[in-house]
Amino acid sequence: xNHSLSFRIASLALLSAVPxxxxxxQRGAIESQTYEIVKEKSIEFPAAxxxxxxxxxxxxxSGDKKVNYQFIDPAINLASPKMTPSVITSSDEKNRQELPxxxxxxxxxxxxxxxxxxxxxxxxxxxxxxxxxxxxxxxxSAATGPQYGKNSAEANTDFRLGGKYxxxxxxxxxxxxxxxxxxxxxxxxxQPEGVxxxxxxxxxxxxxxxxxxxxxxxxxxxxxxxSVKTGLYNLRDRYNASELDWGTNLTASVPLGxxxxxxxxxxxxxxQRVDAETFNRNLFRAKPTxxxxxxxxxxxxxxxxxxxxxxxxxxxxxxxYPVLNLDVMPVSGLxxxxxxxGDLVRNTLRSMLAENQWLGPNVLVANTEKKYDVFxxxxxxxxxxxxxxxxxSYTNYRNFYFFNNSQADTSKFSILYDGQNTKVxxxxxxxxxxxxxQFKTALKANFFNYALDSLEAAWHRPTFTLNWFNALTxxxxxxxxxxxxxxxxxxxxxxxxxxxxxLPMIADLNLxxxxxxxxxxxxxxxxxxxxxxxxxxxxxYPQQGLNFIGGLxxxx
Numbered sequence: 001x002n003h004s005l006s007f008r009i010a011s012l013a014l015l016s017a018v019p020x021x022x023x024x025x026q027r028g029a030i031e032s033q034t035y036e037i038v039k040e041k042s043i044e045f046p047a048a049x050x051x052x053x054x055x056x057x058x059x060x061x062s063g064d065k066k067v068n069y070q071f072i073d074p075a076i077n078l079a080s081p082k083m084t085p086s087v088i089t090s091s092d093e094k095n096r097q098e099l100p101x102x103x104x105x106x107x108x109x110x111x112x113x114x115x116x117x118x119x120x121x122x123x124x125x126x127x128x129x130x131x132x133x134x135x136x137x138x139x140x141s142a143a144t145g146p147q148y149g150k151n152s153a154e155a156n157t158d159f160r161l162g163g164k165y166x167x168x169x170x171x172x173x174x175x176x177x178x179x180x181x182x183x184x185x186x187x188x189x190x191q192p193e194g195v196x197x198x199x200x201x202x203x204x205x206x207x208x209x210x211x212x213x214x215x216x217x218x219x220x221x222x223x224x225x226x227s228v229k230t231g232l233y234n235l236r237d238r239y240n241a242s243e244l245d246w247g248t249n250l251t252a253s254v255p256l257g258x259x260x261x262x263x264x265x266x267x268x269x270x271x272q273r274v275d276a277e278t279f280n281r282n283l284f285r286a287k288p289t290x291x292x293x294x295x296x297x298x299x300x301x302x303x304x305x306x307x308x309x310x311x312x313x314x315x316x317x318x319x320x321y322p323v324l325n326l327d328v329m330p331v332s333g334l335x336x337x338x339x340x341x342g343d344l345v346r347n348t349l350r351s352m353l354a355e356n357q358w359l360g361p362n363v364l365v366a367n368t369e370k371k372y373d374v375f376x377x378x379x380x381x382x383x384x385x386x387x388x389x390x391x392x393s394y395t396n397y398r399n400f401y402f403f404n405n406s407q408a409d410t411s412k413f414s415i416l417y418d419g420q421n422t423k424v425x426x427x428x429x430x431x432x433x434x435x436x437x438q439f440k441t442a443l444k445a446n447f448f449n450y451a452l453d454s455l456e457a458a459w460h461r462p463t464f465t466l467n468w469f470n471a472l473t474x475x476x477x478x479x480x481x482x483x484x485x486x487x488x489x490x491x492x493x494x495x496x497x498x499x500x501x502x503l504p505m506i507a508d509l510n511l512x513x514x515x516x517x518x519x520x521x522x523x524x525x526x527x528x529x530x531x532x533x534x535x536x537x538x539x540x541y542p543q544q545g546l547n548f549i550g551g552l553x554x555x556x
Contacts, residue, residue, distance in 0.1 A: 104124050104126075105122060105123045105124060105555065105556050106120075106121075106122050106553055106554060106555045106556070107120070107121050107553070107554045107556075108120040108121075108551060108552070108553040108554075109551050109552060109553075110524070110549050110550055110551025110552075111549065111550070111551060112547065112548045112549030112550060113547055113548060114142045114143065114144050114145065114544060114547055115141075115142055115143025115144050115153075116140075116141065116142045116143075116547075116549050117139070117140075117141050117143075118138075118139070118140050118549060118551060119137075119138070119139045120136070120137075120138040120139075121136065121137050121138075122134070122135070122136045123135050123136075130165060130166050130167060131163070131164075131165045132163065132164050132165075133161075133162070133163045134160070134161070134162045134163070135160065135161050135162075136158070136159070136160045137157075137158075137159050138157070138158045138159075139155070139156070139157045139158075140155070140156045140157075141153070141154065141155035141156065142154050142155075142544075145184075145186060145544065146186075146534055146542045146543055146544045146545070147186060147542060148186050148197070150199070151184050151186050151197060151199055151202065152184055152186035153183070153184060154181075154182070154183040154184075155180075155181075155182045155183075156179070156180070156181050156182075157179070157180045157181075158177070158178070158179045158180075159177070159178045159179075160175060160176070160177045160178075161175065161176045162174065162175040162176070163175075166218070167218070168218065168219065169217060169218060169219040169222075170215065170216065170217050170218055170219070171214075171215070171216045171217075171218050172213075172214070172215050173213075173214045174211075174212060174213045174214070175210075175211070175212045176210070176211050177208075177209070177210045177211075177212075178207075178208070178209050178210075179206075179207070179208040179209075180205070180206075180207055180208075181205070181206045181207075181208075181357075182203070182204070182205050183203075183204055183357065184199065184202045184203055184204065185202040185203075185204060185358060185411045185412060186202065186411075186541070187358065187405075187410070187411040187412075187538075187539075187540035187541045188202065188410075188411040188540075189410075202411070203238060204237060204238055204239075204357075205237065205238040206235065206236070206237045206238075206353065206357075207235070207236045207237075208233065208234070208235050208350070209233070209234045209235075210231060210232065210233040210234070211231065211232045211233075212229065212230070212231040212232075213229070213230055213231070214227070214228065214229040214230075215227070215228050215229075216228070223254060223255065224252060224253070224254045225252060225253045225254070226250065226251065226252040226253075227249075227250070227251045227252075228248070228249070228250050229248070229249045230246070230247065230248040230249075231246070231247055231248075232244075232245070232246045233245045233246075233247075233350060235349060235350050235353075239361040240274075240275075241273075241274065241275045241349065241361060241362075242273070242274045242275075243271065243272070243273045243274070243348060243349045243350060244271065244272045244273075245269065245270075245271045245272075245348055245350060246269070246270045246271070247267065247268070247269045247270075248267070248268045248269075249265075249266070249267050250264070250265070250266040250267075251263070251264070251265055252264045256290075259292055259293055259294055260290065260291070260292055261290070261291050261293075262288070262289070262290050262291075263288070263289050263290075263291065264286070264287065264288050264289075265285070265286075265287040265289075266285065266286050266287070267283070267284070267285040268283075268284050268285075269282060269283045269284075269346060270282050271283075271348060273348075273349055273365065275361065275362050276361075276362045277312065279310065279311060279312035279365075280309070280310070280311045280312075281308075281309070281310045281311075281312070281348075281365075281367075282308065282309045282310075283306065283307070283308045283309075283344065283346050283367070284306070284307045284308075285304070285305070285306045285307075285344070286304075286305050287302065287303070287304045287305070287323065288302050288303065289301065289302030289323055290302060295329075296328065296329060296330075297326065297327060297328040297329065298326075298327045299324075299325070299326050299327075300323065300324070300325040300326075301322075301323065301324050301325075302322075302323040303320055303321065303322060303323060304320070304321040304322075304323050304341065304342065304343055305318065305319070305320050305321075306318070306319050306320075306321070306343065306344040307319075308344060308367055310366070310367075313366065319342075319344060319369065321341060321342030321343060321370075321371075321372070322340060322341065322342070323340075323341045324339055324340045324341065325337065325338075325339035325341070326338050326339065333380050333381050333382060333383075334378070334380040335378065335379050335380060336376075336377075336378050337376065337377055337378070337379070338375065338376040338377075339373075339374075339375055339376075340372060340373070340374050340375075341372070341373055342369075342370050342371055342372045342373060343370045343373075344367055344368075344369050344370070345367060345368040345369070345370055346367055347365055347366060347367050347368060347401065348365060349363075349365050352365060352415060355403075356403045356413055356538060358411075358412060358413045358538055358541060359403075359412065359413050359414075359415070360406050360408075360409060360412030360413060360414060361412075363413075363414055363415045364414075364415055364417070365415065366399050366401075366417060367399065368397055368398070368399045368400055368401060369397065369398035369399060370395060370396075370397055371396040371397065371398055371421075372395070372396050373393055373394075373395040373396075374393065374394050374395075375391060375392065375393035375394075376391070376392060376393075377389060377390055377391030377392065378390055379391075385433055385434035385435060386431070386432070386433050387431065387432045387433075388429075388430070388431040388432075389428075389429065389430050389431075390428070390429045391426075391427075391428045391429070392425075392426070392427050392428075393425075393426045393428075394423070394424075394425050394426075395423070395424045395426070396421060396422070396423050397418075397421075397422040397423075397424065398419070398420050398421070398422070399417045399418070399419075400417065400418045400422035400424070401415050401416065401417050401418075402415070402416045402417075402418065402455065402458060402459040402460060402461060403415060403416070403459065403460045403538065404416055404459040404460060404492060404493055404495070404539075405492065405493070405494060405495070405539055405540065406495075407495035407496060410494055410495075410496060410539075410540060411540060413538065416455060416459065418452050418453050418454055418455045419453040419454040419455075420453055421453045422450065422451070422452055422453055423450075423451040424448060424449070424450055424451075425448070425449040425451075426446060426447070426448055427446070427447040428444070428445065428446045428447070429444070429445055430442070430443060430444035430445070431443050431444075437473070438472070438473045439470070439471070439472050439473070440469075440470070440471045441468070441469065441470045441471075442467075442468070442469045443466075443467070443468045443469075444465075444466070444467045444468075445464070445465070445466045445467075446462075446464065446465045446466075447463065447464055448461070448462065448463050448464070448489075449463070450463075456493070456500075457491045457493070457500070458491065459491060459492055459493060460490055460491070460492060460537075460538060460539070461489075461490070462487050462488060462489050462490055463488060463489025464486070464487075464488040464489055465485075465486065465487050465488075466484075466485070466486040467483075467484070467485055468482075468483070468484040468485075469481070469482070469483055469484075470482045476516070477515055477516040478513070478514070478515050478516075479513070479514040479515075480511070480512070480513050480514075481511075481512045482509065482510065482511050482512075483508075483509070483510040484507075484508070484509050484510075485506065485507070485508040485509075486505065486506065486507050487505070487506040487537070488505040488506070490502070490503040490506075490537075491503065492538075492539035494539075501539060503535075503536050503539065504533075504535065504536075506533075506535040506536075506537065507531055507533065507535075508528075508529055508531065508533075508535070509529070509530040509531050510526070510527065510528045510529070510530065511526070511527045511530060512524070512525070512526045512527075513525050517552075520554055520555050520556060521552060521553070521554055521555075522552070522553050522555070523550070523551070523552055523553075524550060524551060524552075524553065525548060525549070525550035525551075526548060526549050526550070527546070527547075527548045528544070528546075528547050528548065529543070529544060529545055529546055529547060530546060532545045532546040533545065
């Protein structure tokens, strides 16, 4: 991979990470067909002296067509794909790129079974300008759910205002985001005939508000590269719980010679959570590393120093973890790598709710310490569009967390921690293939083995996951994507009865079709859970069977 290609890949990845400039369909292309292939573990060739390449002001290209898909694993590196897609809408919800005038705005309307409704409006200023503002208002709801009718309804409303200013020497971006999520704890036991559950008593309402600002130098002539991002987030729920969280992240690098470079990653988080009590939880991290890179191998060494405080747990401690990574390239396109590192995985009420929305009040939120992670693998790519990776890792955690139904109320979940030593063996493999931008496929599989310290079982953690994504461009007007998931090995316990249940294997197949009707109008349909099984990702919460949503989009 030459430096020019590395520059383009870095630029595309940086753009896909910025949620400020959602864009619309290109002229003469399906409005919701935009995807990007984003590998969770990218192929890294021996790097230049810089930690990240510079991104110059970008002029939109009407001929670009990307396919993007990402396997998302939780922060503790256990693949647990989100298996509760209450409504999957058109593809451009996930990834967008800047588009030429005048089709950089859209209005989208859709409906489906379970009383679903989708309304989405996006507007932006001229994409060619150095200063760009965007705004989006989206509402997605279902009047009924998988059981108990309207008692399993759900509604999600999101409002965003963003902006980005790009110059030759720097880039500034920012966003204001508000989200309102209304849903119901429908995992209660069936009631006797004639007895109705008070719908208001099982309702949950979560309001999230966030402000984010970032600054990055983009001048390739500057010796020191750096990027600074800061964000303030506030969360409130219907049970008087709240969380105020402020985080700042700094990334910098400097060349020390032709083959040597130094980098620094620094984070500072200040958090206050209010529930039955008030908890102040802070975390500070500094990770300086040095890297030597040649044509045959690259080695990175450093330390990761983390300090955490938590007045609720009377905690104030500092940990130091070694950082050592070795990447050998015996032949072009083939990498053999190994490493040893550790870290402190930061958990917040916001991150826990994002993983499991059925949490009850006053749950214990604590950070997870990754004492050490020893890993090795091989990865590579060929010139004909094929890429692959295989990896094995052995990790020792402290405060490794699990979700299980609460003993006091089985319709709500508690967070359980496994104590001092939880050892997890992970075997993973993934592969991707691209054919002339007309067909793209990506497959990933993970196997997990848990050696627990104090808990009886790894509640609601999978032992096997498989994700398979395909994107097919049939012609200039028709675009088809599929997602297939498998999740197996889930166990749950009812602490009231003492019964342990092995949940059935989850298999979920989703299909999405986009069709261009005219230059401005396109139609879409998303069919989810084609297999039709009402699987349970979390005990007592069956998911919707076969469901769909379809509609029209107008670009202008």
